Amino acid sequence: MDTSEKIGKIDIPKKAIYRLSIYYRCLQKLKANEVETVSSTTLAKAAGVKSAQLRKDLAYFGQFGTRGLGYPVDILLSTIRDTLGREHLQPVILVGAGNLGSALLRYHGFEKEGFEVVAAFDANPDAARSRGVLLAVYPDSDLESFIGENSVKLAILCVPVEFAQAVVNRLVAAGIQGILNFSPIVLEVTPDVTVNNVDLALELEHLSYFIR
Amino acid sequence: MDTSEKIGKIDIPKKAIYRLSIYYRCLQKLKANEVETVSSTTLAKAAGVKSAQLRKDLAYFGQFGTRGLGYPVDILLSTIRDTLGREHLQPVILVGAGNLGSALLRYHGFEKEGFEVVAAFDANPDAARSRGVLLAVYPDSDLESFIGENSVKLAILCVPVEFAQAVVNRLVAAGIQGILNFSPIVLEVTPDVTVNNVDLALELEHLSYFIR
């Protein structure tokens, strides 16, 4: 029974999944430098973790290291890509093209890492367009039909905090399964939906505790 | 190793400190509604945690609940504020007023939560100014003197990834103790400096694992 009945994802620690993304970045850099093999010590140092942790993390989803040698960069890259579900471009929508939202649209950090923001929505599309956003900005009434027709599963949420929960309810009902939430609020969703909170003021507050 | 003294902050779990900020927000809302007392069950629900956890978290830094009644909103608020080191406005600088950086300057999420972004720095201040930033944008050569003269301890870092480590070295040497880092890179700092990473693409990647 300890041989996992639970298929695939179930028992990889959540934090290990975050680290997988970090490893992925480091491996891309190595590959760009035409490195073919890397040891757990070297990769761990680049990723800012302990080598034992790296080995354990990788072991969660297979054995592909060679003892005495290290890990083949190529194989690790494609395995992590598959594990993270990044084989194909994931379409993403952005809801709330206000100050922060339209900034994110002009910022190309997502595209660089292989996510395509396919559309933006706002209660007032014209205002957003005037903020220098090049992407199509639709009225939020089009949300449901767009999500359905384009099978979008991921959404970035930047609406004002007082509207956040209501918009989330609509997103979830329309089929969104993952939400990157920038509003400082605890969102309620069904258990099959994953919410990731990015709360900038909270991060600063946290820092402020650690400075003396 | 376990030389852990009870000197002030030392042994509150790190995750509890994050939650403290969340509780703080919820309490502010309660106070705005003129609620005077709140039970652990109610506050916990608002914060999205279990009531036992809330009680344990609060107990880390004192006892101020009244059995049978709950916690006094006012006292909790000021205690958390003190614990987080938020008694006084913390000045913050922003380094790298490019796309994301200047967006954050126009976004007022920090000010709303009581942080004052006092200055911005960029290798090319004119370009930043043209992005509609109202705050003073200084050339990055002024960093060290500004930090020294204004005793700034917190910095938001939005420079391109290839410059990030070099800029951080300068910030740390100049006396910065907490860094909110938006570059997708693992920064090396001395142990007395705290780095908080906000890696937007990484958050999306993480979500992408959980959708099926």
Added chain:
DNA sequence: AAGTGTGAAAAGTTTCACAGCG
């Protein structure tokens, strides 16, 4: 010799459950 894979110990967190106070 170099470096993975992994059980087992340690450390860190959360949850339980209930005594005890107002």
Added chain:
DNA sequence: CGCTGTGAAACTTTTCACACTT
């Protein structure tokens, strides 16, 4: 009675250390 404060149990994650493979 209602609700806090908290030891102890349960669970999660990290680290250690070493057998084992190339």
